[in-house]
Amino acid sequence: MNITDITDEDEKKPLVRQTADPYVYFHKDGYYYFTYSCPEYDRIEIRRAWSVKGLEEARPLTVWRKHADGPMSWHIWAPELHYIDSKWYLYFAAGRAEDPWWIRTWVLENTSQDPFCGEWVEKGMLVPEWDSFMLDTTVFENKGKHFAVWAQKSPEKTENSCLYLAEMSSPYELKFPVTMLTRPEFDWECRGFKVNEGAAVLKRNGKIFITYSASATDATYCMGLLYADENADLTKAQSWTKLEKPVLVTDEAAGIFGPGHNSFTTSRDGKTDYLVYHARPYAEVDLAFALYDPNRHAWVKKIRYDEKGFPVFQ
Template sequence: MKLLPLFAVLAGLAGLSGCQPVNMATDNLTATQPVAVNNAVSAAFIPRRADPWVYKADNGYYFTASVPEFDRIELRFSPDIAGLANAQAKTVWRKKASGPMSANIWAPELHRIDGVWYLYVAAGEAERPFQIRMYVLANSAADPMQGQWQELGQMQSALDSFSLDATVFSHRGQHYMVWAQQDAARSYNSALVLAKMATPTRLEAPEVIISQPDLSWEQQGYKVNEGAAVLIRHGKIFIAYSASATDHRYAMGLLWADENADLLDPQSWHKAPEPVFQTRPEFNRYGPGHNSFVVGDNGEDLMFYHARDTQQLQGSPLTDGNRHTRWRQIHWSAAGLPLFNDHLPD
């Protein structure tokens, strides 16, 4: 992984020849106003739902997220983005009474691979709540809110340790998984790991670390890289991720690799030295992170993420249920750089 100086990042992802510096305030494709769909402004789009994931299907959009009780997986559907806010949520799976998958049901993601629906989710055990591992469920129904969800077991990685936030993407016919994992031999809480997928339920060696929390802004409270989300555009594979403790210090960073690079070579990945999205008290945006990307109703790139409206917590960052789903549009510079417009309100 290559850490690039800020001037190189602003010059267009360092490595694109002939690029001009990006003006983060003016190189937008649309007016700098709060983004809305059918007058639904992005702030607190869905209250009390963290780690939001939106999947675009042929007939509309599916939404899932962590619920404050950490005890179930919900899905909701709408033919358009705005409708997700008030769509009826359906519980499609509940935690078990004991053993694996019986506590801390975190960050579910819905994917459709080869005609089958899959849910990737992190979970602990009632007896050991932070024995967090990645698990997978499958459903062969045409509609993931119907049919039966079958538990297919743990998504095994080479290192059997604290692991979570699995996300899946496809590039040139190959499926990859990115997840966050702890290594007891290292000083951090979690790093981002990448591997090819042999099947939707099995990883393929090698598994490589593409980012670890080695920057000061990634080490606030805890040394964390987690919550990866992938966006492939303009000849690049971008991975947004979240770092630090899950309070107001939580923030988002950005990795990228060239689409022709060997994605399993850590040196293929570049890393922005500063957060691309972070707390802004003037906008009542505290601890934004764990995002997902989706194409909107009109072909625009949207980012869903969670944030709190206040720095004050009810209990700990984990037990405080006031992380709310928000969204905003991602714009692009002429150099092909995603603009998160951190300086603008939601």
């Protein structure tokens, strides 16, 4: 095994501490890029290294800071770094200092080929079909089209958040109408809060897999899975199937509590897929203040596939 590969021992301990909502992207330049929610929720940092393991020691670079007031001035959450049409984009959620829970998705753009250089330009809000609480946006490409998936409060406001999908007309514009992929319905999705959030996309074995996180951000937090055929019309709700049971839950024996809000990356040779997710090393957390507990660490584990080509995370 190459020394840069993830081992069984690596899976038993945090990869990088105090980095909730971890997003890791392996770029064509050979670097692994890493961004996450900073514990202070006041800025966006990126790191890079030649291996996933190396991200722990990589020096963070602050590329953007929150505004003093108004939009983008509070709760800077869950940034994701994407490379689309030869430009870099950061998608992130943010509230207002005067209204911290007015959370929406915002976009930054950098035309430099090196995201550690150049200027990060604010492209504005990723405008949804209706205006409500919106966060955890990810984007992906399939068959030459780009799609966004995000969590948002439904117009009926019967849940904290559901998952939606839309094709994109540009890296910072959605096409309407949008498609609801899933709403919290099972017991494991409704513990503490009725939540579907933190989507991540994995394209393998002729399918599009979307993992997502459910329930409150304590030890009940867990991961669910949706899938569709890669040739299907992804904007049709009937193209998607939702598993009735979670695919990753708290592992008390391993000391990993509330796993979720993941991303996917690969080994350098592309032969092994990795799940990068956050979790706490303890169960006890006050639900009222769980989001302000800084000890959601990034963890990593190898993904295997079953006989039907589905990813196995447990």
